Amino acid sequence: MSGAVRVGRVFGIDLKVHFSWVFIFVLVSWTLATSYLPDGYPGWSDRQYWAIGIVGSLLLFTCVLIHELSHSLEAIRRGHQVESITLFFLGGVSQMGEEAETAGDEFWVSVVGPLTSLGLAVVFWLVYLIIRGGPSQVAALVWYLAYVNAAIGIFNLLPALPLDGGRVLRAVLWKLTGDEARATRAASRAGTALGFGLVTIGITLIFVTRNFAGVWLALIGWFIQSAATSIREQSATEQLLSGRLVRDAMRTDFPTVDPGTTIQRLLDERIVRDFERAYVVVLGDTFRGLITTTDVRDVAPDERERRWVSEVMIRAENVASLPPDAPLEDALELIVQRGIHQLVVLEGHRAVGLVTRGDVLRVIEVSRLLSGRRPDDPKGSPGDS
Numbered sequence: 001m002s003g004a005v006r007v008g009r010v011f012g013i014d015l016k017v018h019f020s021w022v023f024i025f026v027l028v029s030w031t032l033a034t035s036y037l038p039d040g041y042p043g044w045s046d047r048q049y050w051a052i053g054i055v056g057s058l059l060l061f062t063c064v065l066i067h068e069l070s071h072s073l074e075a076i077r078r079g080h081q082v083e084s085i086t087l088f089f090l091g092g093v094s095q096m097g098e099e100a101e102t103a104g105d106e107f108w109v110s111v112v113g114p115l116t117s118l119g120l121a122v123v124f125w126l127v128y129l130i131i132r133g134g135p136s137q138v139a140a141l142v143w144y145l146a147y148v149n150a151a152i153g154i155f156n157l158l159p160a161l162p163l164d165g166g167r168v169l170r171a172v173l174w175k176l177t178g179d180e181a182r183a184t185r186a187a188s189r190a191g192t193a194l195g196f197g198l199v200t201i202g203i204t205l206i207f208v209t210r211n212f213a214g215v216w217l218a219l220i221g222w223f224i225q226s227a228a229t230s231i232r233e234q235s236a237t238e239q240l241l242s243g244r245l246v247r248d249a250m251r252t253d254f255p256t257v258d259p260g261t262t263i264q265r266l267l268d269e270r271i272v273r274d275f276e277r278a279y280v281v282v283l284g285d286t287f288r289g290l291i292t293t294t295d296v297r298d299v300a301p302d303e304r305e306r307r308w309v310s311e312v313m314i315r316a317e318n319v320a321s322l323p324p325d326a327p328l329e330d331a332l333e334l335i336v337q338r339g340i341h342q343l344v345v346l347e348g349h350r351a352v353g354l355v356t357r358g359d360v361l362r363v364i365e366v367s368r369l370l371s372g373r374r375p376d377d378p379k380g381s382p383g384d385s
C-alpha cells in the first residue's frame, strides 16, 4: 500500500501505518470523547473524556493489530511468507507473499483472526467483571474494548469476501467441490451482495434517522463490494492463464545491446530505428541487465556521449526475471506487484526471452476468446469489445 510508513517490526513482519489511519484514529477518539463516553458515563471532566477516548482508540487499534498478527503467525506457521501488516482507515490488512495453496491453510489462516478478536472480547469482559466496582473510567475502557472486539470478531465472520468469513466460506466450498475458482465466485458474490446491502442500509440511516454512522456503513459496504468484484476478476484472469507458461507468452526475438555501448549510440543507432521500449544487456552469452527508454531519458543529453549502458542499466540482480517454465500467472503477478512493464526470461545466466505486460494481456485476450465466455466483468457486457 503506498502512502504507508513503517513503524516497527515484530516476528520478522513489517508493521506499517497508512496515512488514512490518522483520520480514523482521530474519528474514533473524538466519537468516544464526545458522545460514547459522555452518554454512558456522565459526570467526568472533559479532560477525562478525551484521555480515556484517546487511550481507548489506541487500544482498539492495538487489538486490530493483534487480530492481523494472528493471521500472519498462522500463515507463517504453515510455511507461507508474510511481508507486512498495514493499519489503514478500515482496519488492518496483511500482505502475504502468496495466496494459500490449500483449502485447509486458507481456512485456518482466515478463521484465527475473528477467533482472536472474540477471545480478546472474552478476556476484556472477564476483566470487566473483576474491576467493575473500581474507578468508572477504567471499567468504561475495558467494557468498550470487550464490546468492540466482539463486534470486530462477529462482523469479520460474515461469510462474504473479502472478509475473513468469506475466506472461510471459500475454503469450505473449495474443500467440498475441489473447485477453487467456483468457490471464489460464490464467496465473492456474497461479498457483492453484503457490500450493496450495507450501502443501502447506510444511505437509509443517513436519510431516515440522520445518523452519522450511516456514512460509515455505506463506506464499508462500498469498499467490500469493490474488493469482492476485484477478487472475482482476478480469479477469472488466473483461470484464463492457468496451465500457460512464461514460454507461451515470451518473445524470443527481443532486442539486445552490449554493456560497452554509449547511451548516445544506443539512442541513435537502435532506439530511433526499432522503437523498442527495453533492451536486454548481454555480454556474449551472459545476461548483464536491462535498459529501458526511461533509463535513457534520465541521462542528461550532454552526458549521453560519455555514459555507458553498463552504468545506466538496471543490473541483472535487480531485474525481475523468471524461468521459461514458470506459470504465466507468476509473470502477471510480478509485473503488477512491481509496477514494471517487462521481465526477462532466464535460463541460468542466459536471457532467452522477454515478457511484457502487453504479451500477458494478449494471452488473456486470446484465452478468453478460446474459452468462449467472458469472465465475470461488471464493466462489460457480452456485446462490447
Ligand SMILES: [Zn+2]
Residues within 6 Å of the ligand: 067, 068, 071, 113, 114, 156, 164
Ligand atoms: Zn482478519
